[in-house]
Amino acid sequence: MIELPVLPLPSQWPPSVVLAVVESDESFTKAVTASLLVTAGLVFLLSVLLGELCTRLKLPSVLGDLATGMILGGSVLSILVFAEVDQVANGSILHLLELATGAPPDTVMNAYQFQMGEFINNSATIGLLTLLFVTGLESDLEELIRVGPQAVAVAMTGVFLPLIGGAIALIYIFHVPTIPAIFAGAALTATSIGITANVLQEIGHLQSDEGQVILGAAILDDILGIVVLALTLSLVETGSIEPSSLILLVINAAVFVLLAVLLNRYFCPVFTKNIERFDNPAALLLCSFAFLNILALLAISFGLEALLGAFAAGLVLGGTSQREKLMRLVQPFVFVYTTIFFVTIGASVNLNVLNPLVPENREGLVIAACLIAIAVIGKVIAGFTILGDKPINRLAVGIGMIPRGEVGLVFAGLGASTGVLSESQDAAVLIMVVVTTLIAPLLLRWVFPSQPEILTADTAKRFAEIEEAVGGKF
């Protein structure tokens, strides 16, 4: 049996550095609470303001969250800082906390950094899981099975085209050695379900044919991305690819998906019947979260990502009669935690690598431009691999697959920590991730035509009433 490389969750980027703090006195815990109150408060306020600005400018509000992260991150205000990249927290904030808590400077700084690590880890993980859970709740499993074959074609092309294209370009244009080139190419593979799903939901296209193909492909993409990550990591570490681990992972993913389908068919009626018996209004939410936890744990046991388990849980519970009620209960968690999740993605970007006036940045910027082109073209072509004569917006599907988001950031992080990528190559991967994540929502809005006005149930009812009032004469 082959030891599989341990696969990181996207939400664990930036990787948590557990500080070697052994303080446990009262002033430390008080400073941790105060730090949490300050940072969370700033994240909430600024994201509401910038999100509103984006909405007014007809941009998706997720860009407001990313901008919030960039402004609060290490490049500008240094309020959301990560210990592992040697960022120092904003002095004014630390001073404010010293004044508020009366704790000594060292304690405040330790507490602040400790809280940042935990704040990011826990809230971003909860945000990602909640987002995927809601995405699952809103997806129609029958529909997803129907779009399955199309999603497979899109996912396969969208993974292997950028991988091969990226590796070849790096080897032949930039004379990058083979292994780093393949690794950087692999960073181009996985689609970020989170950002795309968020934008699709905002513009009301999550339920469309395109939306379902994009989501289906993005899920398969994620599984393929994990396989590619596992293989490239073993390539980096040992110099050889193990076919058996690849086969095992593919089988596991297939079994897991089959399990979700079976649960949707046989578990849903049992869940609905029993949950209605409880008097406790909290029972539905708590049992649903417990179910989410079980499936996420199962996904981890299968060597898959926890977020796939959360998505599967949403998919299964979306088939119950409690769906609408559950969505209302989960919505506040989405508001709070996915905001934090997207803000932390923005905060993890070092804006300094984007400055073209610094000579060392230029090689990275040129490689970045090349990777962005391959990343975009590869996914757009993948969109056109949808077979059949059915009228489906193939360009929109391709564009929906463009954002690399958190999964791309995992590659960038591992590229740096394993030392397989040079600093400029790593910066290039980072820029590619940011740019694809930023442009995809803009392009998605542009490529989806504005929807025709739909006759809603309410409007229809009012028409019927008026019709009745005038004696069916109009």
Place this chain on the structure above:
Amino acid sequence: MIELPVLPLPSQWPPSVVLAVVESDESFTKAVTASLLVTAGLVFLLSVLLGELCTRLKLPSVLGDLATGMILGGSVLSILVFAEVDQVANGSILHLLELATGAPPDTVMNAYQFQMGEFINNSATIGLLTLLFVTGLESDLEELIRVGPQAVAVAMTGVFLPLIGGAIALIYIFHVPTIPAIFAGAALTATSIGITANVLQEIGHLQSDEGQVILGAAILDDILGIVVLALTLSLVETGSIEPSSLILLVINAAVFVLLAVLLNRYFCPVFTKNIERFDNPAALLLCSFAFLNILALLAISFGLEALLGAFAAGLVLGGTSQREKLMRLVQPFVFVYTTIFFVTIGASVNLNVLNPLVPENREGLVIAACLIAIAVIGKVIAGFTILGDKPINRLAVGIGMIPRGEVGLVFAGLGASTGVLSESQDAAVLIMVVVTTLIAPLLLRWVFPSQPEILTADTAKRFAEIEEAVGGKF
């Protein structure tokens, strides 16, 4: 300027011991996620089941949460364990996590303990703050000001009677030295707002005169409890009580309360007007949480507890037209996080100290019985200090003040960590807290007569409609 003793938040019991873990590899973060999924899943499932059982038995469901904690805690299943009391996590759970994540035993154990510390710290803090925020939202500030004078009498008597009674009993009956006796007496002072508010809400008496007096007194009680804690701690440490720090703290508390009243009058219209301008459905929740954070931070700056800030934020926002909408948005957080909060209180109880067959436990049990009697009688007498002829259930008010909950646990914890209390005295304080917390909900239900059926707005409207239909003839 006198250095004020740093005042712990009730939620920070058991005190967080930050493990000196410097691992940051992928298998560690994966094991942390898996641990969180397992423990949270078990907490949710068991609390729903036991809560339902309690509801069927006409007991408050919060007892189900406490029982969940006791069962999952170190005394029975050892699933919710705290590193600082040398508890070892359940072997089967650790083994399951090893199988699920493929991580080595050491990594899993470190990840499990690390996650427990964070899980408790963050979720319990969020739970307490959310609960207090909702309590504030549901409280009517005008009403609270009206009951103010009555609440002051109840709070003052309820703090000083158990304090003096407890200290005298320990000194003269059990021959305990003066300082430990005063410390143990001080543990009898503060009322747990959380449990009482929860039970009052469940039985529909939060808005009643009694409910408002209890809450008002409990808040004042908490402030007095903090003063008492500060004074007894400085007594333990230096042997002298500083009158200036007492005066400073009382002034701070008065200024903070005044600030909340002013905000309620002048800030509410501004908040309502601006929040309605946002298109973003998340804006209300995020801005409200930001406001909560600001007031909690302000409370910390004033040397008060963060939970008072959360309560004040709820009180202020309860005066806006967004109140109902906000309560619906916050409800799911209450469902999840206050469950975790109450479960952790249950889990922190070491059930072994309750075994009377162990000779060492007996002295503690006798002291405990004495402390319970003083704790109950002191608060019941406090209820009868309400002046005037107004028909108010004075017994109910006294009983509502009985549970010591989290604040009492802070005393028990500090008694142990500072070494001021012997092991049996500390166990006695712990038992007193648990018993008062367990019996108060039962007594509250018994002492409040079942409510007469109320003519709701809906029913009234229907009556009016029927009346109109029959021509005002009935």
